[in-house]
Structure formats: structure tokens, C-alpha cells
Amino acid sequence: MKADFTQNLLEWNDFHNSRALPWKGETNPYKVWLSEIILQQTRVEQGLAYYQRFIEKYPDIHYLAKAPDEEVYKLWEGLGYYSRCKNLIETARLISASHHGHFPNTYAEILKLKGIGPYTAAAIASFAFKEKRAVVDGNVQRVLSRYFGITTPVDTTEGKKLFSGIAQALIDENAPAAYNQAIMDFGATICKPRNPLCNICVQADDCEAFRNNFVNDVPVKQKVMKIKTRWLYYFIIETNDGVYIRKREEKDIWQNLHEFVLLESHEEITDPHNIFLGKLLQHQSYKILSRSDVHTQQLTHQRINGRFYRVGLTGKISLGKNYKYVKKINLHGYAFPRFINSYLEKEFY
DNA sequence: AACCCGGGGGG
DNA sequence: CCCCCAGGGTT
Structure with missing residues (x-):
């Protein structure tokens, strides 16, 4: 099972993935971190301009650490979820001062930083330090729930454990970074939330949801927040x-x-x-x-x-x-x- | 486990 | 109008 899914994914990535993003292939932990914080619950198209402005103004973590709060908030203005900005500033100052600007280089250490949870820690650990740690974001939840026909709600403790376990079992031993990048690109461009491109999907033959016609019913989410x-x-x-x-x-x-x-x-x-x-x-x-x-x-x-x-x-x-x-x-x-x-x-x- | 935190784009 | 987006923190 793993061999098929992972192999197909990487093959698709090599020959059919034309998604180009400025942080793809980036191994500078500062840039990876910055891009991942900006992209939390944020569309790539929306975050892109912000990323470029931040990198331009703060080429490394020391520039960001030295910047006045109000200047950073002004640069974050309009992006939403402003606690991300608060944590960004705090973490930059911590790493700049206490770690001499060196980013922690293991998943466990990265996870301790403010504003960094399981997804972001896995992303930084794999992209910047080649650690074998699978990312689980909205794309991954969608791809895996469809492929394996999982109806466990993704936003429960049980669901989180389930998906992170499967993702970690599927990750490619030799190319964890490429695998993580590939599955997110795949989810964003092929296995999309609405109108997924099942007709050209290289995984369709083995996709439970496609074979049984419930692609549009997964992933399952539980929480309904009242407005x-x-x-x-x-x-x-x-x-x-x-x-x-x-x-x-x-x-x-x-x-x-x-x-x-x-x-x-x-x-x-x-x-x-x-x-x-x-x-x-x-x-x-x-x-x-x-x-x-x-x-x-x-x-x-x-x-x-x-x-x-x-x-x-x-x-x-x-x-x-x-x-x-x-x-x-x-x-x-x-x-x-x-x-x-x-x-x-x-x-x- | 439940709730809170923005803003934008697509259907 | 509703849903989703390279989620995380607090209670």
C-alpha cells in the first residue's frame, strides 16, 4: 500500500507537478519558518506577497528580532490571525539572542517554540534539516481521507492521531522533504477541496473515495461554530x-x-x-x-x-x-x- | 474537548 | 451564503 501511494506521488511530483513557489526547495530555516507561519490557515496566493515583503525587509532573523513591534505588525496588517505576528516577534528575539541566531534543528526542539505546532515543526524539520517527519495539514488530511476512505473527523484527538500516524508511515525514507512538498502540492492542485481532478489523478485506481463515489464527503469535520x-x-x-x-x-x-x-x-x-x-x-x-x-x-x-x-x-x-x-x-x-x-x-x- | 483567532476566494 | 485555506493557543 505504502509503496504504491508514495511511489505514485513522487512520480507525479517528478513529471507532472509544475507548481512553483518561492520557498520550494528552500533549506534556510529562517525562510522556511517565516513562510510556514505566514501560510498557517492562509492561502498561498494571499501569503505570497507578505512573504516577499518580510524577506525583503528582514533578510535574516536578526533584522526581524531588532525591528520595533509596530513595524512588524504594520507589515503583517491585513493578513489576519494576529497572534501569529506576536509569536513571530517573540520567537525571532529568542533565537536571535539565546541561540545566536541558530534555529533549533530537531522536530522536538522546534515544537517548543511559540507559534509552532505539529504541522509547522514537521515542515521546518523536514525542509530545513531533512528530518523524516511527515506534515499533516488540510491538504494531507484531504488526500489521505479520500485515498484510504477515512471518515473519522479530522478535528478530533482521535483523528489527529490517526492521520499523523498514517502520514508518518507513508513518508519516503530517502526524500522526506520532497515527499512532504509533493503531497501538499498534490492536494492543492489535484485532490482539491471542490472539483478534484479525479479524471487525471494518478492515484484514482487505488482511491477508496473515488472507487466508491464519496470523494465529496471526506474529509469529515466535526466542529460547527456559530456566528x-x-x-x-x-x-x-x-x-x-x-x-x-x-x-x-x-x-x-x-x-x-x-x-x-x-x-x-x-x-x-x-x-x-x-x-x-x-x-x-x-x-x-x-x-x-x-x-x-x-x-x-x-x-x-x-x-x-x-x-x-x-x-x-x-x-x-x-x-x-x-x-x-x-x-x-x-x-x-x-x-x-x-x-x-x-x-x-x-x-x- | 471545546472554543477562540482574520481575511480572502470560490462555488 | 457557506466552506476552506501549508494551524496554533487557551481554557
């Missing part, structure tokens, strides 16, 4: 040349990114400024300069709705220590969530 709706009313309190912003510190979406003065609700509010600005600005005189249409953004597990109000002030005020007064010209130096940036780009700048 909650949030209403965010942002007040851009501004003077002639500055605005007030704060960093989101709480455990919530967009942690460590910036925002304006916020009134949040679980449902729509007709005139949010009436109940809010009076209290916030006390005796200050202010003027509502504009009110945006309702903006929306659909996240995986939340639906964000909201409006943006520009509020004019004659002079500076104090909104507490959480808020910073920033000149409008310098807003570009701070990282904002997409929800805010899309407003700024269209209606503010």
Missing part, C-alpha cells in the same frame, strides 16, 4: 491635524491592532452618538462632521457591522491613558484591522 453579530460604532475624534487612537489589548479579535473610540453593541443602534458622545466629551463642544454608511465584514466566526463618525473638536482633550493623540499624517505607521482600513482608504484619507 455572532457585532455592531461597532467608531468615533474618530479629531482636531485639525490629529486623531485619538488606542491599541486593542483585550483578548478578542484584532488584539494588538489599533482602533478609534469605540461603542460596541450586540444590536444596531439608531443614533449611537446621542447616548455616547455627551458622556465621553463632557463639557467639550464638538461637531459631528460625517456619518458613514453601515460597513460590514464577514469573518469566519463573526459578522461585523458598524459605522464611522467623524467628530470635530476645537482643541486637544484627555481620553485617558489608553488613548494616544496621533497626527493624521502619522496614522499610516499604525496597524489597523481591515474593517477600519477599508473605511479610512475610501472615506477618510
Whole structure:
């Protein structure tokens, strides 16, 4: 069984895999690591430009370690899952300082690093250090569940153990890196989530799901997360040349990114400024300069709705220590969530 | 084990 | 509108 699957895969890789990516064949652990963090739960097409910008700005791990937090977040801005950026910075500084810039070179040691789990540790260990350690990502789960006809949910403890065991049994002894790269390319280009190319698949003869016609029913996933709706009313309190912003510190979406003065609700509010600005600005005189249409953004597990109000002030005020007064010209130096940036780009700048 | 964390593209 | 993406961390 293994011989067939692995042999066919590597043969396909040699003669029919034309996928070209900048990090393919890369053995520099820093570059492998960076690419893998960027690609976590992220499409290759989306991550590619980010990877190139990071490599350009931070050619090695010491450059990244020395960079100010805000600069790195700004470079990560728009990519999502911002804890990846936080862990990226922490790990870079740890390796730069404590390991003299030398990346740990075994799966077990790599796995201890922040932001690195089983998949990423296996990827770095195999690509950079040729360790025989099979990767299990969404592609691998899909390929294996179809080929072997596995209906165990992939997102359970049992499923994770099952798939990592099978993957490790299938990996090629002599070419672990090539095998790992090949199975992910195969999953991304042939054994795709929807409309897989079974008609030209070199594994089709031995594929359980194809032979029994349930290719579209695997892999099985268990978790169904309910989507909650949030209403965010942002007040851009501004003077002639500055605005007030704060960093989101709480455990919530967009942690460590910036925002304006916020009134949040679980449902729509007709005139949010009436109940809010009076209290916030006390005796200050202010003027509502504009009110945006309702903006929306659909996240995986939340639906964000909201409006943006520009509020004019004659002079500076104090909104507490959480808020910073920033000149409008310098807003570009701070990282904002997409929800805010899309407003700024269209209606503010 | 259950829940949380973004944003984009395809059907 | 729903699903998925070179997953990982926290509770």
C-alpha cells in the first residue's frame, strides 16, 4: 500500500507537478519558518506577497528580532490571525539572542517554540534539516481521507492521531522533504477541496473515495461554530491635524491592532452618538462632521457591522491613558484591522 | 474537548 | 451564503 501511494506521488511530483513557489526547495530555516507561519490557515496566493515583503525587509532573523513591534505588525496588517505576528516577534528575539541566531534543528526542539505546532515543526524539520517527519495539514488530511476512505473527523484527538500516524508511515525514507512538498502540492492542485481532478489523478485506481463515489464527503469535520453579530460604532475624534487612537489589548479579535473610540453593541443602534458622545466629551463642544454608511465584514466566526463618525473638536482633550493623540499624517505607521482600513482608504484619507 | 483567532476566494 | 485555506493557543 505504502509503496504504491508514495511511489505514485513522487512520480507525479517528478513529471507532472509544475507548481512553483518561492520557498520550494528552500533549506534556510529562517525562510522556511517565516513562510510556514505566514501560510498557517492562509492561502498561498494571499501569503505570497507578505512573504516577499518580510524577506525583503528582514533578510535574516536578526533584522526581524531588532525591528520595533509596530513595524512588524504594520507589515503583517491585513493578513489576519494576529497572534501569529506576536509569536513571530517573540520567537525571532529568542533565537536571535539565546541561540545566536541558530534555529533549533530537531522536530522536538522546534515544537517548543511559540507559534509552532505539529504541522509547522514537521515542515521546518523536514525542509530545513531533512528530518523524516511527515506534515499533516488540510491538504494531507484531504488526500489521505479520500485515498484510504477515512471518515473519522479530522478535528478530533482521535483523528489527529490517526492521520499523523498514517502520514508518518507513508513518508519516503530517502526524500522526506520532497515527499512532504509533493503531497501538499498534490492536494492543492489535484485532490482539491471542490472539483478534484479525479479524471487525471494518478492515484484514482487505488482511491477508496473515488472507487466508491464519496470523494465529496471526506474529509469529515466535526466542529460547527456559530456566528455572532457585532455592531461597532467608531468615533474618530479629531482636531485639525490629529486623531485619538488606542491599541486593542483585550483578548478578542484584532488584539494588538489599533482602533478609534469605540461603542460596541450586540444590536444596531439608531443614533449611537446621542447616548455616547455627551458622556465621553463632557463639557467639550464638538461637531459631528460625517456619518458613514453601515460597513460590514464577514469573518469566519463573526459578522461585523458598524459605522464611522467623524467628530470635530476645537482643541486637544484627555481620553485617558489608553488613548494616544496621533497626527493624521502619522496614522499610516499604525496597524489597523481591515474593517477600519477599508473605511479610512475610501472615506477618510 | 471545546472554543477562540482574520481575511480572502470560490462555488 | 457557506466552506476552506501549508494551524496554533487557551481554557
